[in-house]
Amino acid sequence: MKLKTAFITGATSGIGKATAEIFAKNNIQLVLCGRRAERLAKIKEQLEKLTKVTALQFDVSKKEDVFNAIKSLPQEFQNIDILINNAGNAHGLSTIQDGSTDDWDAMLDINVKGLLYVSKAILPKMIEKNTGFIVNIGSIAGKEVYPNGNVYCASKYAVNALNKSMRLDLNKYNIRVSAIHPGAVETEFSEVRFKGDKEKAANVYKGFNALQANDIAEIIYFVISRPAHVNIEDLIVYPTAQASATILNRV
Numbered sequence: 704m705k706l707k708t709a710f711i712t713g714a715t716s717g718i719g720k721a722t723a724e725i726f727a728k729n730n731i732q733l734v735l736c737g738r739r740a741e742r743l744a745k746i747k748e749q750l751e752k753l754t755k756v757t758a759l760q761f762d763v764s765k766k767e768d769v770f771n772a773i774k775s776l777p778q779e780f781q782n783i784d785i786l787i788n789n790a791g792n793a794h795g796l797s798t799i800q801d802g803s804t805d806d807w808d809a810m811l812d813i814n815v816k817g818l819l820y821v822s823k824a825i826l827p828k829m830i831e832k833n834t835g836f837i838v839n840i841g842s843i844a845g846k847e848v849y850p851n852g853n854v855y856c857a858s859k860y861a862v863n864a865l866n867k868s869m870r871l872d873l874n875k876y877n878i879r880v881s882a883i884h885p886g887a888v889e890t891e892f893s894e895v896r897f898k899g900d901k902e903k904a905a906n907v908y909k910g911f912n913a914l915q916a917n918d919i920a921e922i923i924y925f926v927i928s929r930p931a932h933v934n935i936e937d938l939i940v941y942p943t944a945q946a947s948a949t950i951l952n953r954v
């Protein structure tokens with residue numbers, strides 16, 4: 704049987720990398736994407752023991768690079784069945800009056816426009832084939848705003864809206880669309896948010912059992928492996944200790 708092909712953005716760490724690992728174990732061939740070439744090469748080498756893998760190095764926020772990279776895919780990886788729109792990060796955690804405009808640009812360009820560019824480049828073939836699956840990684844920050852979250856929250860509210868829009872616009876092409884909205888997941892996310900301050904990042908996950916990247920990856924695999932007539936629209940996934948974006952039971 705022909706292998707299914709998944710295209711995963713942000714496959715160099717955290718949720719994207721864990722998803723690539725689970726997909727590889729389940730015989731899905733992979734297009735791994737990210738900016739960090741060394742990591743891409745290492746993950747590709749590991750997962751090639753399990754499935755066919757190719758790597759694409761590009762920045763999702765650079766429009767031309769996105770389209771050129773996707774055009775350059777080897778023939779056997781061009782038929783993408785599953786797109787995991789996962790690349791993204793928070794940059795900074797400040798009030799609206801103190802926020803950095805560079806951080807705002809990064810979050811809107813990567814989390815929103817990047818997701819749109821990648822989807823736009825991949826959709827024509829899904830539409831032509833009349834089948835496909837898109838999983839958008841949102842966040843609890845796309846369901847509730849929290850103090851100092853402002854622009855990151857806005858970017859994830861946009862992902863939530865785009866997920867709903869994709870469902871409406873792509874419905875007639877038999878393309879399944881799902882969003883997964885995690886609460887606190889212990890990845891490199893907070894290190895990026897706090898610009899490499901490892902101590903500050905580690906404090907985010909102190910005093911409770913945070914979700915791990917693999918917890919979300921398993922759910923992504925569950926979502927994409929339902930029978931063809933089943934489409935889960937939207938899931939919020941928290942660590943047990945977290946009740947909402949702002950309420951966390953730390954010991």
Ligand code: NDP
Pocket residue numbers: 712713714715716717718719736737738739761762763764789790791792793813840841842843884885886887888889890891892893895916
């Ligand atoms: P990580 O920082 O571990 O991973 C982020 C991934 O996104 C990396 O692979 C990174 O790759 C990629 N990425 C970031 N910017 C770009 C860019 N400009 N171009 C291409 N790739 C990019 O964080 P997570 O795994 O936690 O984050 C994955 C997704 O999950 C994000 O959308 C995040 O918003 C969301 N999320 C995370 C939560 C958490 O608590 N961790 C909770 C809710 C949602 P590289 O640097 O190599 O380009």
Ligand code: 8X3
Pocket residue numbers: 793841842843844852885886887888892948
């Ligand atoms: C990441 C989780 O709570 O920092 O989206 O927004 S949070």
